[in-house]
Amino acid sequence: MIKSYLSRLHSxxxxxxxxxxxxxxxFVTGCNLIYSKETYLKDFAQFVLETExxxxxxxxxxxxxxxxxxxxxxSELYQKVYxxxxxxxxxxxxxxxxxxxxxxxxxxxxxxxxxIKDGVEQTSGALEELVGDK
Numbered sequence: 001m002i003k004s005y006l007s008r009l010h011s012x013x014x015x016x017x018x019x020x021x022x023x024x025x026x027f028v029t030g031c032n033l034i035y036s037k038e039t040y041l042k043d044f045a046q047f048v049l050e051t052e053x054x055x056x057x058x059x060x061x062x063x064x065x066x067x068x069x070x071x072x073x074x075s076e077l078y079q080k081v082y083x084x085x086x087x088x089x090x091x092x093x094x095x096x097x098x099x100x101x102x103x104x105x106x107x108x109x110x111x112x113x114x115x116i117k118d119g120v121e122q123t124s125g126a127l128e129e130l131v132g133d134k
Contacts, residue, residue, distance in 0.1 A: 035077070037084040041092055044073045048096045055103050063107075070100055 051066055058066065074097065085093070 035080055037081040037089055040073075040077055040081045041089060044077075044093070044096050047073060048099050051100060051103055055107060058107075 047069060055066075078093070
């Protein structure tokens with residue numbers, strides 16, 4: 001089947017053949033041929049902005065998915081554009097990282113506060129039960 005496609009390629013114009021080859025390469029490589037630092041910075045900034053706007057409604061599963069996306073931005077995708085990043089770009093990446101980590105810290109602090117409040121309420125209920133029995 002592939003052989004028949006390849007044998008017919010020579011009958012098309014060079015431009016058509018070139019466009020076909022580029023399209024195949026584009027899809028074979030996961031559509032990442034055109035992933036630039038501009039795209040990376042824009043996508044990372046959008047991801048952080050959406051997280052800032054919606055984190056208060058996130059479930060545990062949402063956080064797991066968000067953390068996976070963050071890890072992808074800070075490792076795999078970062079490595080793809082690393083050589084293109086100028087000093088100013090690196091500073092922007094650092095700012096985006098600190099914004100995300102600040103959100104995570106707020107969530108952890110809020111969870112800790114809630115756990116303390118729950119513990120106080122439970123202790124209060126236990127003490128009332130103990131005092132009420134005497």
